[in-house]
Amino acid sequence: MGNAASNPIGVEWFGLVMGLGFVLSFGYWCTDFLVVQRAMAANSMSAARRTPLIAAVPKMLMPFLVILPGMLALVVGQEAPKPRRDVAATPAAAVATLAGNPGGAAVQATATPRAPQAIVERSRGIIPPKIDPATGEPLRDNRGRLVLDYDLATPMMLVKFFPAGLLGLGLTALLASFMSGMAGNVTAFNTVWTYDIYQSYIRPGQSDGHYLRMGRIATVFGIAISLAAAYAAASFNNIMELLQLVFAFVNAPLFATFALGMFWKRATGHGAFTGLLSGTLAAAVHHGLTLPAGAHAGIKGGYFGVLQTFPSELAQTFWTAIAAFTTCFVVTIAVSLLTKPRPDEEMKGLVYALTPIQKDADEPWHRRPAALGAVVLVAAVALNFLFW
Amino acid sequence: MRLDIRWPIGLMFAILGALLAVYGGVTLGRPGTAPAGVPINLYWGLVMLAFGLLMLAGATGKKKED
Numbered sequence: 001m002g003n004a005a006s007n008p009i010g011v012e013w014f015g016l017v018m019g020l021g022f023v024l025s026f027g028y029w030c031t032d033f034l035v036v037q038r039a040m041a042a043n044s045m046s047a048a049r050r051t052p053l054i055a056a057v058p059k060m061l062m063p064f065l066v067i068l069p070g071m072l073a074l075v076v077g078q079e080a081p082k083p084r085r086d087v088a089a090t091p092a093a094a095v096a097t098l099a100g101n102p103g104g105a106a107v108q109a110t111a112t113p114r115a116p117q118a119i120v121e122r123s124r125g126i127i128p129p130k131i132d133p134a135t136g137e138p139l140r141d142n143r144g145r146l147v148l149d150y151d152l153a154t155p156m157m158l159v160k161f162f163p164a165g166l167l168g169l170g171l172t173a174l175l176a177s178f179m180s181g182m183a184g185n186v187t188a189f190n191t192v193w194t195y196d197i198y199q200s201y202i203r204p205g206q207s208d209g210h211y212l213r214m215g216r217i218a219t220v221f222g223i224a225i226s227l228a229a230a231y232a233a234a235s236f237n238n239i240m241e242l243l244q245l246v247f248a249f250v251n252a253p254l255f256a257t258f259a260l261g262m263f264w265k266r267a268t269g270h271g272a273f274t275g276l277l278s279g280t281l282a283a284a285v286h287h288g289l290t291l292p293a294g295a296h297a298g299i300k301g302g303y304f305g306v307l308q309t310f311p312s313e314l315a316q317t318f319w320t321a322i323a324a325f326t327t328c329f330v331v332t333i334a335v336s337l338l339t340k341p342r343p344d345e346e347m348k349g350l351v352y353a354l355t356p357i358q359k360d361a362d363e364p365w366h367r368r369p370a371a372l373g374a375v376v377l378v379a380a381v382a383l384n385f386l387f388w
Numbered sequence: 389m390r391l392d393i394r395w396p397i398g399l400m401f402a403i404l405g406a407l408l409a410v411y412g413g414v415t416l417g418r419p420g421t422a423p424a425g426v427p428i429n430l431y432w433g434l435v436m437l438a439f440g441l442l443m444l445a446g447a448t449g450k451k452k453e454d
Contacts, residue, residue: 163421165411165429169404 010293010311011318019318023325024244027251029056031258033188034181045358046367053372060380063387066240073127073153076160126156130237150238182226190218235299241313245287248321253279253328260332265344265351271336279328286323292316394447402440409433 011019029035029052038055042048129138130149139147158170194215203210236242257276260267288304292313297303301316310316348354365371412429415421421429 161424161428163423163429165408165415165421166432169408169432 009314011315015315015318015322019321023252023255023321024247024318027247027255031251031254033192034184037184037188046363049358049369050367050372053369053376056376060383069157070127070150070153073157076126126160127153128156147237185226186219186222189222190215193218232299236313241317244314244317245320248317248324249280249283252283252321252324256325256328257332260329263352265347265353266336266341267332268336268339268341270339271332274335275328275332278331279324282327283320283324286320287316290316290319392447394443398440398443398447400440401436402444405433405436405438405440407433409437
């Protein structure tokens with residue numbers, strides 16, 4: 001961990017702790033609308049404070065869900081594959097089914113498994129290599145190694161180990177979780193746009209019907225953006241890398257704004273807005289001037305010219321987040337000090353120092369945020385030691 | 389009217405679990421139903437059914453308290 005060359009992500013301890021541990025994590029838990037939205041729906045202040053702590057428990061188990069299937073998929077295919085009759089039960093047919101041509105092509109592949117079989121032989125486990133959409137050939141990195149499509153690890157495991165029946169249930173569960181995440185994000189998008197931007201700044205004082213119509217338009221627009229984002233995501237090795245990059249652009253500066261707004265009563269609206277804008281710009285500048293090793297300038301950065309090359313996408317993202325957070329933090333403070341402060345009376349309930357502290361000493365321990373937080377913290381430390 | 393969330397959860401898991409368990413029981417031993425060597429349709433159906441019934445038991449039990 002001491003230097004960047006000794007770990008596969010290629011990031012030193014400061015970039016990891018500050019970039020991922022502080023900026024991106026706090027940004028996600030404290031400002032991400034999907035998380036905050038849940039707390040806003042709580043029926044009391046006490047329940048709202050418990051919401052993220054309870055949510056942290058399943059979130060801690062996420063690695064079992066996203067990393068374990070990939071690791072298993074790498075090794076399960078190692079034993080000699082048994083020839084089988086059912087559709088998509090052989091890795092070759094499954095590759096054809098899942099690599100983007102379901103339906104007719106899958107049936108054809110079962111009958112003549114020659115071409116996909118060659119791909120399977122060169123991949124590891126049951127994870128197929130990524131296919132270049134332009135040529136139809138397996139992708140290789142700059143060192144000539146196959147690029148494996150880890151996004152397909154879970155689907156491949158489903159196809160290999162689930163019989164008809166449970167397979168349907170598994171796919172339904174996957175789809176349900178996609179739809180729930182999509183629904184939450186689309187709701188967040190049209191709410192923030194219609195209420196917080198359109199109604200507050202662009203067209204205040206219109207009828208409910210007007211805002212409802214605008215909300216619907218925002219929904220359609222939001223879904224169109226997410227479709228475009230899906231195509232952009234295809235050029236990343238896995239979805240997590242793109243997600244972290246988006247967080248670095250959006251959540252990292254927002255976290256600096258939130259933190260200053262909540263804990264520093266001198267912060268002003270002009271300072272927050274300028275800081276947020278410059279933080280996002282700083283993310284774009286940093287991302288545009290750097291490039292992960294082996295990537296071409298474009299969606300992965302380097303669009304303003306390449307000043308520095310990072311060993312991996314994640315290392316670049318962590319530093320982008322640090323740049324965005326620091327810029328927003330500094331600019332917000334500077335601009336706030338230059339603008340007129342708000343009187344304390346207007347800040348009651350908004351800033352920590354001017355808000356009465358919640359009392360929860362008479363609640364049972366399992367309803368107190370501090371106790372729950374301690375449990376979650378101990379569990380997180382224990383898991384880290386367990387899987388060091 | 390406030391809907392106890394355990395009703396929809398319990399009903400969904402109980403119905404899907406019963407379906408899966410019955411299907412797994414009927415097709416027991418047929419080729420292709422146990423890719424990993426375990427009749428997983430039957431077992432997982434029973435697990436889901438048990439969870440669904442537990443939720444329903446909680447929902448009906450609460451009604452008596454009120």
